[in-house]
Amino acid sequence: QKEVEQNSGPLSVPEGAIASLNCTYSDRGSQSFFWYRQYSGKSPELIMSIYSNGDKEDGRFTAQLNKASQYVSLLIRDSQPSDSATYLCAVKRGNKLVFGAGTILRVKS
């Protein structure tokens, strides 16, 4: 079992729709969770961090954390073509971040 698992996609959504990205992790003791966005040929860019159960909103992005079920999700409202990228879920384990393989999101105009 991988430490951090994501559906590789691609996830295709029409412009203006809500994109829902999911991630599960295996280490029940994990406390810090992050979502990164990576455009093709670029480096990962931090979008959201979440540390406690529940929802955290930042603009069009909402991160959701459920530690009991060991999953983290990212919702992107009013999706735009510029949101098309790979979204990486990361879980902090000690002094390192463990990344999922990423979900490719395609927003069609």
Add this chain to the structure above:
Amino acid sequence: KAGVTQTPRYLIKTRGQQVTLSCSPISGHRSVSWYQQTPGQGLQFLFEYFSETQRNKGNFPGRFSGRQFSNSRSEMNVSTLELGDSALYLCASSPITGDAPLHFGNGTRLTVT
């Protein structure tokens, strides 16, 4: 505030050679981590340095090494390059706080021929 700076951006090396990559963290950040990214394996953790000490090491052969200087700048070295070392090498920095996220540099694209 300047971001994480990695040099060089691109490198082409031949099998058997060695290479050194450089990373300057965000000002005030004392932790520097290195990752290798390939299409097949995704982002793989190489090592993490804090105050010139390696605190964590990933599952890579001894050909991969690194160090951190007193000004928090870091270098990683790969000796006896293999074709499979072709990858995007990413450096990331974070402040001293344990839960802080990592901020990535633009990466060094290494091609081994």
